Amino acid sequence: MEYLEGETLAERLKKGPLPLDQVLQYAIEIADALDKAHRKGITHRDLKPGNIMLTKSGTKLLDFGLAKLRQDAAPSAPLSQVPTKEAMTAEGTILGTLQYMAPEQVEGKTDEIDGRTDIFAFGVVVYEMATGKKAFEGKTSASVIAKILETDPPPISLLQPMTPPQLDRVVKKCLAKERDDRWQSAKDLADELKWIAEAPERTKGVALEPKRTRELWRRVALATAAVAIAVAGGVAIWNLRPTQPRPVVRTVIALPPGQQLAGLDQPVVAVSPDGSLLAYVASTRGRLNNSSCGQWTVWRPGLCPAPKEL
Missing domain, CATH: 1.10.510.10 (Transferase(Phosphotransferase) domain 1)
Structure with a gap:
């Protein structure tokens, strides 16, 4: 044996x-x-x-x-x-x-x-x-x-x-x-x-x-954290960069023939919030003129939502 x-x-x-x-x-x-x-x-x-x-x-x-x-x-x-x-x-x-x-x-x-x-x-x-x-x-x-x-x-x-x-x-x-x-x-x-x-x-x-396995997960966590920090830093730098001033657009619009602005003791011109429309108060009674992109449209005061608030 x-x-x-x-x-x-x-x-x-x-x-x-x-x-x-x-x-x-x-x-x-x-x-x-x-x-x-x-x-x-x-x-x-x-x-x-x-x-x-x-x-x-x-x-x-x-x-x-x-x-x-x-x-x-x-x-x-x-x-x-x-x-x-x-x-x-x-x-x-x-x-x-x-x-x-x-x-x-x-x-x-x-x-x-x-x-x-x-x-x-x-x-x-x-x-x-x-x-x-x-x-x-x-x-x-x-x-x-x-x-x-x-x-x-x-x-x-x-x-x-x-x-x-x-x-x-x-x-x-x-x-x-x-x-x-x-x-x-x-x-x-x-x-x-x-x-x-x-x-x-x-x-x-x-x-x-x-x-x-623990070491692998540790490396993955560190890499993920590094990427997150880099992204956050990039966003912060982008938000802190100096803002370029927007260009000023100047436009000269002539009044229709025979019209002139109303008295200057009150506001007579208004611009829409998006800057595309211009309304004014003329001395000629009975109508309201509105200018959009250089084209004139005649509105009667009765059709204006709030003609007294221009």
Whole structure:
């Protein structure tokens, strides 16, 4: 029996989610190990954090012998009574293993269990490494089974906004309800993860995301404030600039022949507010003259709204 020094992934997850670099590193190592097992015709069937050992030399998968022993045998008891070393919840019996089972497992379709069943469990493990939360949770075994069969967990990027979209896509494909919609081999899965890990544009680590997010918002706030100050300053300078005097328009208008202004002891000329009309009081009785743009119009006093107030 080989002695392994380290801790299980389940123990590490008690401290919270892993940085993205570690998520990818462990995921690649686990996928490579699954690929080797599948090539030998072995399906693990019980892949979960408690069966993954983290050592200085890399990750190690445990309980392969047990998986091979159970490969051709279905549980004789209902899923809610299958023994497990995982902790149970206060309400109902929640099997730790159950939360990592593929749909074909919880439905008891033993003839459909193959390497793609392990790939589903692999997706659940990676989801938990990246978010610190289980992909399928519930208060009872029945509620967990219902979620595995009918619902999809929230995207990793919803819980960890800086997660590369490629990793979200990889995990989503692992968790497909139908086997044919999942990754068809652990090798293809490992190759895709290696490509993500080597991509230069990916985020360096999940642990730094809250700090980077705060820094980004701080910069946005400072930039917005600077723009607002600049705009306010520009408006103030525009309003304080010296006003150019409006040009004075002088016009000479001759009275019609035979007319002269009335006596100068009272106002005899009035200009409309907009400067377009000119009214005057002439010495000739019985009419009121109004000038607009050099054209003379004769108004009878009876038609003027207030002839005495000119």
